[in-house]
Amino acid sequence: MLTLLQSTFPGVPITADIVEGSSQLTDNFKALVAKTTNLQKSPFAWYIMHSEDYERQVKEKGHLKTFDFIHMIQMIYFVDNLASTIKFYHSLLKNNGRLMIIVEADLRWLAHPVETYKKDFCVDAIQKYRSSGEVSACLKSQGLKH
Numbered sequence: 682m683l684t685l686l687q688s689t690f691p692g693v694p695i696t697a698d699i700v701e702g703s704s705q706l707t708d709n710f711k712a713l714v715a716k717t718t719n720l721q722k723s724p725f726a727w728y729i730m731h732s733e734d735y736e737r738q739v740k741e742k743g744h745l746k747t748f749d750f751i752h753m754i755q756m757i758y759f760v761d762n763l764a765s766t767i768k769f770y771h772s773l774l775k776n777n778g779r780l781m782i783i784v785e786a787d788l789r790w791l792a793h794p795v796e797t798y799k800k801d802f803c804v805d806a807i808q809k810y811r812s813s814g815e816v817s818a819c820l821k822s823q824g825l826k827h
């Protein structure tokens with residue numbers, strides 16, 4: 682995604698802040714960046730911590746760094762509070778910035794109630810079943826266009 686952005690806007694300096702709870706996955710990400718030619722000069726800030734801790738840290742510092750683009754790809758299942766997480770990251774967007782959330786499709790259109798699937802989704806670290814329907818309702822309740 683960053684490579685694509687950088688090649689689309691070659692003259693624009695790109696900086697990226699990464700929030701990732703797993704040090705193993707962060708190391709994998711760093712290794713990938715190191716061998717990606719057009720990202721080697723881009724400054725990265727690495728926050729090896731859960732989203733909730735990053736939010737706490739940013740609020741404690743009282744200095745909000747803002748972003749043109751924030752993505753949450755298949756991670757919304759892991760956060761404690763969906764509404765406050767969306768509100769927080771939305772507050773970090775610059776004017777005309779975009780927040781991209783990728784999440785499981787809402788399965789309620791299927792003949793079976795969602796309860797049927799909960800047990801399959803809610804394993805290990807995933808405590809709550811969250812789908813596009815819930816995210817959509819949450820955005821709507823905060824008056825956010827999506």
Ligand SMILES: C[S@@+](CC[C@H](N)C(=O)[O-])C[C@H]1O[C@@H](n2cnc3c(N)ncnc32)[C@H](O)[C@@H]1O
Binds near residue numbers: 760
């Ligand atoms: C299903 S993976 C998706 C990874 C990546 N976004 C992708 O699409 O390939 C979920 C990611 O969320 C991270 N994660 C889990 N709980 C988190 C939290 N509370 N805050 C931030 N990241 C978290 C995991 O370490 C993992 O990298």
